[in-house]
Amino acid sequence: MDDPNGRAIAETPTGKGWISRRIVTSRNVALILGGILLVFCVFGLLFLNFRASADLRKNLLRQFRQEAELEEKTVRYFFSDAMGRVNTLSRSREVDVFFENKALGMSMEYGLDLSLPPIKDHFFEVVQYHLFQGRPVFLRIVLIDKHGKLLVDAAKDKDAKPAPSWNSLLSPSHRKATILASPDGAEAMVSTAYSLRGRYEGQIIAWINPTVLVGLLRDDRLPGRISYLTTGSNEIPSMFRESLLSDFRALPDLPASPDAPTEFPLELRDGTTRAMVGIRLPIVGTPYFTVLMADAPHTLGRLTPQHLLVGMSFGTALLLAGCAYLFFLTVKSSLLKERLEHSVLREEALQASEARFRALIENAQDAIVVIDARGAVLYASPSIERVAGYPPAELLGKSVFDLLDSSEMSRNLSLLSLAIASPGAFLPKPREILFRHKDSTCRNLEFVGRNFLEDPRIGGIVLNVRDITERRKAEKSQILLSRAVEQVGEIILITDTEGIIQYANPAFEKITGFSVQEALGKTPRILKSGKHPPEHYRILWDTLARGETWSGNFVNRRKDGTTYEEVAVISPVRDREGRIINYVAVKRDVTGEKLMEEQLLQAVKMEAVGKLAGGIAHDFNNLLTGIMGYSDLLLQGIGKNSGMADNLQEIRKAAERASALTRQLLAFSRKQIIQPKLLDLRAVIADLDKMMRRVIGEDIELSTVPPGDLWKIKVDPGQIEQVILNLAVNARDSMPQGGKLVIETANVRLDDFYARKHQSVKQGEYVMLAVSDNGCGIPREIQHRIFDPFFTTKEQGKGTGLGLSTVYGIVKQNLGYIWVYSEPEKGTTFKIYFPREDGIPEMPPREDRSPAEAARGWQTLLVAEDDDLVRELIRTILSGSGYTVLEAQDGVEAWEIAQRHKDPIHMLVTDVVMPRMGGRELATLFASNRTGAKVLFLSGYTDDSIVRHGVLESGVEYLQKPFRPKDLVQRIQSILDH
Template sequence: MLDSNIENITHLANIELKKQLAILKETLREKEKAGERLQESENRYRRLFESARDGILILDAETGKVVDVNPFLLQLLGYSYDEMCGQHIWEIGVFKDIAASKEAFYTLQKNEYIRYEDLPLETRHGKPIAVEFVSNVYLVNQSKVIQCNIRDITARKQADAERKQLQAAIEQAGDVIVVTDAQGNIQFINPAFVRTTGYSREEAIGQNPRFLKSGQQDDLFYRTLWDTISSGRIWAGQMVNKRKDGNLYTEESTISPIRDASGRIINYVAVKRDITQHLRLTAQFHQAQKMEAVGLLAGGVAHDYNNMLSVILGYTELALGMVAPAEQLHADLEEIYKAAKRSTDITRQLLAFARKQTINPAVLDLNQIVQSMLKMLRRLIGEDIDLSWLPEAGLYPIKMDPTQIDQLLANLCINARDAIANVGTIIIETQNVVLDKTYCANNIELVPGKYALLTISDDGSGMDKETLNHLFEPFFTTKKMGQGTGLGLSTVYGIVKQNNGFINVYSEPGKGTTFKIYLPWHMGQTIENQRELILEVPVSQGETVLVVEDEPSLLKMDERILEKLGYKVLAACTPNEALSFTKEPANEIHLLLTDVVMPEMNGRELAERLQPLCPGMKTLFMSGYTATVIAHRGVLDEGVNFIQKPFSTKDLAVKIRDALRDK
């Protein structure tokens, strides 16, 4: 019985032992598998750690020493593994801004989670980089570690900065930038679009650009544009569009297709520039160039014409003195003389337009000059037209030849008179104005400064744009044949330009015309407007005149006129011939009357050569047009005596006496 019990107990023990052994084996197998899984996990983590494209830094949370660091961070910072591992984080220069001391590290440790969106670092070699820095505290093998994930965002930050820079450039660009979808609907506009068109962003987004159409381009224009860009090509050109306020503007546009990676057009971008003002200034410049070229031609024609008129007038005047007034020939000669005198008005106007009219300016009160002209102007325009005079007190003084103001007023009043059909009004006004840089920026000819403004307005028929474009051109006229030469307003233009002024015209059909003439302010004491009337022809008091003229016909005529006035005359056809007269001791020369432009030397050089040889000699220059030898921009040099060709016997006699009296 006992043996049987022992046997049973033994059997049961063996069974239990086998169970325990089986459990132990299973436990060992599980541990082995867990170890394998752990090793596999560690290997996987190590592979991730080693191959990560972000920097990973493992710190001992208690000591702050670097436990591990992955290759990417080593490469990013420029350190070796041995140089970083085992070091306290605050000992590594690159991290001093994060953990400058143990205390700072402990603060980092307590927080357990820290994130820097944009942390500036510097590599071992001094290269600045930007990183995103995230730290977390983990429990590993009953020990706390801090894992720091460091992502290099330098390229991203640079791309973001470039994007912001591009955005700022687009927002602040002076040119209009418009982006549409593939169907042409607006998706983006920059502020320049709002400034140029007057439409807000809310009003423009979703619209087709056709809402800006002005009607100045036909349907074919827009079809051609769309066919060009929808086929993938760039379109460039000009078009006229309409602003929100209804005003038209001209823009220069370049429209380009934008493609996706597959080559499909997904957007269009248009870069546009408002060139309205540029076109206006360019037109003004071309007009100024054209007027300058016409002026050169007109000046040359007037010079040659003046020489011929000088001969006609001079010899006709001499012939009149030789024929009895009762004879028919005398009457015929008078008609020739009158016609020639009228012709001199044409040359005078041409010279004024060409700015080759010789002038003798003085500081004047414009109000005083206009006041003295009113009586004559009222006779000129007739009784049916009312002339109003509205001067501003204390007007800026100007420097100008008084006779040129007479020409301005006469020509503009005649022009106004002819524009008024029956009864009407002409208004002459003066006022002080100051033009600033902003105002002058819209007109290529204007210069900032103080001006005396002379305004002449009428309520006549007015003018259209085509007429205004040609208004100041010589011989341009809208009057019937025989009613005008077309030189009146070109004379006004030339006079204003010669005096550094500006002229603007405002006119519409049926609404009259206004001329605004800006004459520059000049500092100085104004002179009284005194015009001496000389009734008798002054004659010689026994003086000798040396006359030098390279045109033989003019020389002969001058000689006869001088002899008629009682002067002893020495005539020379060239400057060298004139110099030869000084070799004769008996030739005491009191006055040199010389042409300005001649071969061998000019008139001024001749006078300078003669002056030491003839002490006390006076000089009177004569010319068919102004010359830089004796004048600058048509203004006579100080102390220069001058007579304009053609001249009458009386004009020459007066000028000679004035020159001889000159001290």
């Protein structure tokens, strides 16, 4: 609460809250913070001081240890020198001489004894003259033989007492000099074994002068330190013990080789105790330890870091407590003063506060309503009129439930119950209700509230109410728009002005393969296929930069690397000020449509070419019928031995080649009349195996991969053979140096995905025929042309360009699909899919091509043929074979003849395509007029009069033009006979 002058005053001068606010003034806070900072600084300094002291102490301990190590090293060097000296003795010539002579078997009486005096002299020389600090290092050196007999005894003191047992000093294992110690450590010896030629012969033992050891450790190198030796069992040799016990009552039992020196109390002779520091280190290679002791306070300081820290902390705590107490007194005094001033200002502040809150509530955007536990309005702010349409006075006493939409009464009641059941609690999460406005419209209201039912000053539930009707409408509209965008089939892409993708709808994922998350933050360049020149994009951006809409096509790349084509419309999005803030692109995938277009174009092209080819074939077949027929007739007439016979044979061969070419044209144009059978493709391939091997030659390895169980297909057997042979020949030509040809078959199911990818394909079950080679392959740029008629990459004269187009035509005529997969220098695979057919396969026996014996006929035949040449030929052939021939130029004339002729006409032989009346209509009329009469259709190609989609109707007899005379006669005979 503030007073009118804006000063902060306490709400209740006598309460705890008031006191706390008085204390929490900026000055006091600064003081407290300063105090805390001071405390931290002081304790920080204490800590740093502690760390420094600890480090110093650690360094002193480390230094002390180094001193001990130095002491150990000194003694070790001394021992090492002594051992070296004894080692030298063991290798001395004098010792060698004795044992060499002894080894010769010499006796002491005669010569051997002579070898000992030099040894003794040598030993004695060492005892005498090997000094340390002016003292002899060795007191005595002896040589003992391996039986423990004393051979040489060189002692400084002539009265040196003998060892209790020389045998006990033998130690063959000490091949090099070793320091030994007596159990009490008082005697230090250097012992080494003597061996001659690897055989142990004796022992040399040298007693170290203990006074040298004492002098070594009692010099002035380390002033203020006490050092002495101990044994491994911590026995202190007498030469040290006596001296030490003159100062101390007891000596410490220090651990061996610790990491750090040990601190311990030590009682002096005068009964006082002194803090000491000491360390005991082993002398490497010896049984001795060095002990270094020193007065701890002198060495490490009088106080430990811990003691120092505790003392300083205690002092600091006292000082801070005093400061805190002074601060408390100051604050208390200040509070008393402020409390007096506050009581004067409080009343004014209350009034000002009430006015301020009232103004706040009355002018708030939200309405404030207070209701009691039953929902009756106790208070409503003026804003309620804007929200609910009711003036506040009109609402007082009314139940809010009467104003709510009845459809949600139960939910509203539960919300109110929740609020009533939670005294003092907030309803912090906005809740929404439907409210009936005074104008009877339904409004969306949002409220938050707090239960003050138990507060006697308020006694109700305070609700903060806001009208969100417009917001809800906007949200619905937004959701609708969003769903539309999310579900539309076209890509909708929003970028910023830099082209960074800000939004992409699910269609983007579906079409491009990129997830929305992957696309966000990137530019549409992730889709760039490289198929467009930079100019394309420059124009796009120039258009957009001008604020115009750009539309056009893109060939883009999906995530999986495949390309697709899309039609895009990209528009700028402007803000209220007209500035371009985004670009939105709507793109439609037209890949399928493009493919359909291409396929349609291909189909139209094929149809046109087919019609052309079919038309040509019809006339060609008539001409070829004449050429072949007359050639045969002439050959029959002149005999094979005539000089003209060869020329006629050539004419006939040329006609046959032309006939084959015509058949291919018909096959390609799907005008060939076929007779589909239910087949097992494996059987067809097996039948062809021998022929294929002959066709492809020995350089090419043929392998077939049969499946376990292959479905059946319904195709023309001759045509499927032609397909396989054409593909085999094509493979052969792509492998001039030899290679591998693989023919596979398999059952496959082409699913919806495959069908969508290949527009013309219907999903379903198929039998696949794959013909693969590892030849030179087909360049990508000509792959779309390989099925075009007369397109060939072979040299002129080597191919007709009809092989693959024939295959294509046959496959299509048999309702199949063909695809080619080829990579240059790797090979080519043709995959052909024929629809599955169920039933029992039939393999018609191959036509017996052996010429039957031509029988002569006697029947009457009606021949209808519009081509004079063919008609004349037929007449000549049939007349020559004994038949009576009635001729007609077309169907109408034939029908007239049939009606006029009273005698039996046994057969109608008619062309299918004729002017005025075709063969089919003629045959129908003929059959109705002459029951039982036979009909034979002749045609080079046919329309749908006798075939349905190229498939010969059942029961129809048909002979393909061009035909040979004997074929015609045999066929007629065959029909008449049946």
